[in-house]
Amino acid sequence: MDPFFSIEVETLSGALDQIDYFAVLKLTAAATPGEIRAAYHRESRLYHPDRYAAVEDTNLRNHVGRIYRRINEAWTVLRDDARRCKYAADITGPDRAGKLRFTEDDEAEVKEARKRRAAEQDGQTPNGRKFFAAAQADAQAGRWEAAERNLRLALAYEPANERFKELLSQAEKNRPKQDFRIK
Amino acid sequence: MSDDIAVGIDLGTSYSAVATVLSGKPEVLTNEWGERTHASVVSFLEDGTVLVGNSAKRNIITNAENTIYSAKRLIGRFFFSDEVKKAQAVMPYLIVEGPNNGVRVQVGEKVLAIPEVSALVLKEMKAIAETALGREVRRAVITCPAYFNDNQRQATKDAGRIAGLEVLRIINEPTAAALAYGFGKDVSQRICVYDLGGGTFDVSILEIGRDVFEVIATAGDTYLGGDDFDDRIMAWLADDFQAAHGIDLRRNKFCLQMLKEAGEKAKIEVGRNGQATIHVEGICQTPDGKVLDLSQSLGADAFNRMVMDLVQRTFKVCDEALQSARMTASDIDAVILVGAPTRLPIVRQSVRHYFQKDPMAGIDPDEVVAQGAAIQAAALTNRGAAVSGQVSYLLDVTPLTLRVGTAGGWAEAIIEKNTPIPIEKSKTFTTSRDGQDRVRIRVYQGESKRADECEFLGEFEFSGFRVGYRGDVQIQVTFEIDSNGIVNVSASDSETGQKASTTIRLSSGLSETDILSAADRNAEVVLSGHAAS
Numbered sequence: 001m002d003p004f005f006s007i008e009v010e011t012l013s014g015a016l017d018q019i020d021y022f023a024v025l026k027l028t029a030a031a032t033p034g035e036i037r038a039a040y041h042r043e044s045r046l047y048h049p050d051r052y053a054a055v056e057d058t059n060l061r062n063h064v065g066r067i068y069r070r071i072n073e074a075w076t077v078l079r080d081d082a083r084r085c086k087y088a089a090d091i092t093g094p095d096r097a098g099k100l101r102f103t104e105d106d107e108a109e110v111k112e113a114r115k116r117r118a119a120e121q122d123g124q125t126p127n128g129r130k131f132f133a134a135a136q137a138d139a140q141a142g143r144w145e146a147a148e149r150n151l152r153l154a155l156a157y158e159p160a161n162e163r164f165k166e167l168l169s170q171a172e173k174n175r176p177k178q179d180f181r182i183k
Numbered sequence: 184m185s186d187d188i189a190v191g192i193d194l195g196t197s198y199s200a201v202a203t204v205l206s207g208k209p210e211v212l213t214n215e216w217g218e219r220t221h222a223s224v225v226s227f228l229e230d231g232t233v234l235v236g237n238s239a240k241r242n243i244i245t246n247a248e249n250t251i252y253s254a255k256r257l258i259g260r261f262f263f264s265d266e267v268k269k270a271q272a273v274m275p276y277l278i279v280e281g282p283n284n285g286v287r288v289q290v291g292e293k294v295l296a297i298p299e300v301s302a303l304v305l306k307e308m309k310a311i312a313e314t315a316l317g318r319e320v321r322r323a324v325i326t327c328p329a330y331f332n333d334n335q336r337q338a339t340k341d342a343g344r345i346a347g348l349e350v351l352r353i354i355n356e357p358t359a360a361a362l363a364y365g366f367g368k369d370v371s372q373r374i375c376v377y378d379l380g381g382g383t384f385d386v387s388i389l390e391i392g393r394d395v396f397e398v399i400a401t402a403g404d405t406y407l408g409g410d411d412f413d414d415r416i417m418a419w420l421a422d423d424f425q426a427a428h429g430i431d432l433r434r435n436k437f438c439l440q441m442l443k444e445a446g447e448k449a450k451i452e453v454g455r456n457g458q459a460t461i462h463v464e465g466i467c468q469t470p471d472g473k474v475l476d477l478s479q480s481l482g483a484d485a486f487n488r489m490v491m492d493l494v495q496r497t498f499k500v501c502d503e504a505l506q507s508a509r510m511t512a513s514d515i516d517a518v519i520l521v522g523a524p525t526r527l528p529i530v531r532q533s534v535r536h537y538f539q540k541d542p543m544a545g546i547d548p549d550e551v552v553a554q555g556a557a558i559q560a561a562a563l564t565n566r567g568a569a570v571s572g573q574v575s576y577l578l579d580v581t582p583l584t585l586r587v588g589t590a591g592g593w594a595e596a597i598i599e600k601n602t603p604i605p606i607e608k609s610k611t612f613t614t615s616r617d618g619q620d621r622v623r624i625r626v627y628q629g630e631s632k633r634a635d636e637c638e639f640l641g642e643f644e645f646s647g648f649r650v651g652y653r654g655d656v657q658i659q660v661t662f663e664i665d666s667n668g669i670v671n672v673s674a675s676d677s678e679t680g681q682k683a684s685t686t687i688r689l690s691s692g693l694s695e696t697d698i699l700s701a702a703d704r705n706a707e708v709v710l711s712g713h714a715a716s
Contacts, residue, residue, distance in 0.1 A: 045394065
């Protein structure tokens with residue numbers, strides 16, 4: 001066993017609570033999802049407990065186990081876009097020291113934000129939701145004129161909803177260009 | 184010398200197998216008669232010896248009360264669980280309640296815990312390996328279905344210890360199968376392991392690149408397997424027989440057992456030949472003493488109609504796994520079939536249709552799991568790996584969400600399913616009364632928010648922390664899932680960092696002393712049918 005490696009493992013294991021998840025995976029905060037995945041695999045090759053299973057030194061095995069659990073923790077947070085965004089914002093904030101590990105409260109916040117966004121997107125008012133749902137059904141069936149009418153109604157209730165506007169522009173684009181019906 | 188070898192054991196519901204890596208290649212070890220798979224059946228003979236394997240299987244009918252099979256269906260369960268009630272109705276052997284809501288089987292005067300029964304199967308596997316290799320074997324990797332919960336994994340590990348084995352790892356059957364196929368030749372591939380066993384169905388989706396086997400998602404149904412196919416044939420035979428003779432064969436355990444055998448045989452035959460003839464002589468007697476035979480024939484079409492809904496159910500589980508991996512069936516590069524029921528043409532055709540791909544061939548679906556376990560066993564005993572690196576790394580996930588019970592019968596998620604393991608997560612609990620000196624938490628595993636719809640793992644009690652006003656004392660509880668998928672819980676006082684003592688108040692598992700005394704008993708058991716053991 002390389003003595004330098006033992007020292008390295010011990011130092012890293014001791015420092016785990018002072019470094020952030022990006023540092024655990026030896027990344028910068030600007031890493032892309034592809035890089036994060038590659039880093040996870042790279043660190044797994046180095047610190048996977050199976051690699052040291054036959055090593056007699058229990059101390060080393062414990063340290064490796066501790067590091068690898070943290071690597072997995074880092075990966076579960078960083079692989080998810082919503083969690084990563086929140087985490088990256090947290091650790092650059094004033095409360096960095098208290099935010100190095102993603103806690104249950106952070107998790108709850110992410111979930112709450114996700115729910116809120118979904119609710120916002122489907123409409124916040126009963127009538128907005130109703131017309132938007134109808135418009136989506138129309139759009140799916142290719143009835144773009146009907147979709148446009150429903151979206152305008154939905155927007156009357158929620159003029160600021162981005163998702164409504166997006167579908168409306170799509171409906172306007174797709175609806176038949178020449179109006180051949182008798183007015 | 185015995186320390187440098189480790190075997191892989193596929194401890195199955197109906198059949199088990201043992202393999203090891205010999206000069207770099209996994210090999211299934213055969214017994215004296217050249218059999219490669221061995222029925223997971225334990226038969227207690229009158230002379231006090233124990234018969235395990237294919238010869239014990241014949242005793243299911245002739246020595247029904249003293250022959251235990253399908254023990255895996257009961258391992259790690261509470262006595263009050265549905266699975267145990269179901270088993271009590273169909274099994275000819277006696278299932279009784281043990282201490283702490285545990286399950287025991289009674290054979291004559293003897294009362295055995297389920298891990299003790301499995302340990303006898305493992306003892307046989309160990310004996311087979313020792314005879315084949317001509318040396319002592321002490322270490323093993325044992326497989327379990329991906330969907331096994333903590334209790335079941337712990338009980339499987341206990342079984343290994345009782346059999347005198349050092350259990351290096353409990354690994355998931357589908358992951359083992361992927362290891363056996365040894366992908367990971369530079370290109371990154373997404374593979375699906377479709378594991379239809381005797382009792383459970385598991386699907387795992389893995390992404391394999393170079394030397395890393397990453398499990399992306401896993402899903403399963405613990406109540407779906409080849410046995411259910413047999414049940415369909417059984418029900419059809421019994422209904423027919425009742426219509427013809429007015430006798431319900433299901434009312435008698437012995438008739439039922441013969442019926443089950445006939446069903447299993449018919450299933451295999453219809454799968455192989457497209458046609459099965461069922462003939463059981465003297466299955467029962469009419470009240471006026473006439474002996475009746477059971478005669479039927481089963482065609483492939485009729486069989487397919489009988490089981491189509493079961494096959495369809497497997498694809499619901501596939502859908503779930505794919506959705507969890509954020510993939511569709513067309514993203515899958517290869518499909519591996521595991522388990523003997525996947526030999527049925529109906530299953531193969533349906534898999535081909537679902538994935539639009541021919542499943543992988545090359546390794547026997549009965550042996551693939553044992554081979555993969557052997558590969559993992561070799562990796563875990565490879566001393567050179569620390570310096571030179573392993574051939575491959577297995578990045579596995581937890582199949583079930585770990586939860587704690589909260590007020591009102593709810594269960595709050597702590598570690599989500601499909602989280603990579605080993606992992607730990609902490610949660611802070613606080614006291615609810617002034618001067619409270621102990622905190623109890625109930626731990627569950629499952630996908631429902633309602634505690635009663637999840638599998639109950641156990642109740643932990645923490646004490647030995649500071650005593651203060653309510654809400655004043657904060658206890659940080661750390662939940663850890665290790666590489667075996669086994670849950671460990673520990674607690675400490677958030678402020679002082681002092682470790683709280685933990686007691687497991689309720690668990691179906693065996694205590695340390697139980698295991699040790701069971702191991703002694705196991706060592707004394709003489710396995711019959713071996714020249715020397």
